[in-house]
Amino acid sequence: MIEVDLPGARAWFTTRKGGVSEGPYSSLNLGILTDDDPKCVTRNRELVAEAVGSDPAAVVMGWQVHGAKVAEWTAVPPPGRDGFARPGAELEKVDGHATTSADLALLVLVADCLPVALATPGRVAMLHCGWRGMAAGIIERAVESFEDPPAAAIGPGIGRCCYEVGHEVLSAFAHIDGVAAGRMLDLRAVAEKQLRAAGVGQIEQVALCTSCRAHLFFSHRRDHGVTGRQAGLVRRTG
Ligand SMILES: [Zn+2]
Known part of the structure; x- marks a missing residue:
């Protein structure tokens, strides 16, 4: 687990280490839409919730669709919508989450896409940022x-x-200088430039490549789709 402190908040980025799943999902796979054993995923999610000091029911997530919609959360999701604690529960189709509540942890699943946390004292957001979502704004x-x-x-x-x-x-990103070399796209640079353009001053980077670091991260591209999911989370600290 990688921790990053932000003003009034803490962000966490999980690695593949410290869970109970096996094979291509070894070991801390948090994605239920894989061929991993659902019992292992549920246990892994409990482990992550415990590590960040949250009740699993107070961890909110969405059904990610590579869009630009951001859900505003004000309370713990009711039974039946509590998809983190109960994999398989119905989830809203969103790729971003925001809240002013200090009781909720916001989570996105990733396996190459960038998890991006935003924070001011009093409000936090967590975003699933693949190229489609970033192109959509x-x-x-x-x-x-x-x-x-x-x-x-x-x-x-x-x-x-x-x-x-x-x-x-x-x-999709031809209008942004310095983010591509030939056919190689720097998704991290796209995110940074979009954040700067939107007025963000402080940007903390965990500049690790999920595809290069097989011992640390799941990578959808490297593993040809047969892989797990890690997470980005954020919660208010004050
Ligand atoms: Zn790499």
Whole structure:
């Protein structure tokens, strides 16, 4: 678990270490939409909730669809919508979460996409940032939902060393200088530039490539889809 302190909040980025899953999901797989044993995923989620000091029912997540929608949370999800504690419960189709509640931890699942945490004292957000979501403006939308510009933490994700993309993807970011070299896209640089453009000053980077570091992270691309999911979480500390 990698911890990053932000003003009034703490962000966590899980690794693949410290869980109970086996094989390609070894060991801290948090994704239920994989072929991993659901009992292992449930246990892994309990372990993560315990590590961050949250009740599993107070960890909120969505059904991620690579969009730009950000859900605003005010209370612990009711039974039936508590998809983190009870894998299989119905989830809202969103890629971002925000709250002013200090009781809730916000979570996104990733396996190459960037988990991005935003925080001001009093409000936090957590975003699942793949190229589609960033092209659709999830970062700008989330930053604008804060009264004052938040600080940000960008977690582990696929690096420019490993992220070869097609023309469709390159053209989505052709207007941003210095984020691509040939067909290699620097998703982290895209996130940083979008955050800066939206007014964010403080940006903490956990600049680890999920594809290069097989012992530390799941990588959808490296493992050809047969892999687990790690998480980014954020919660208010004050
Ligand atoms: Zn790499």
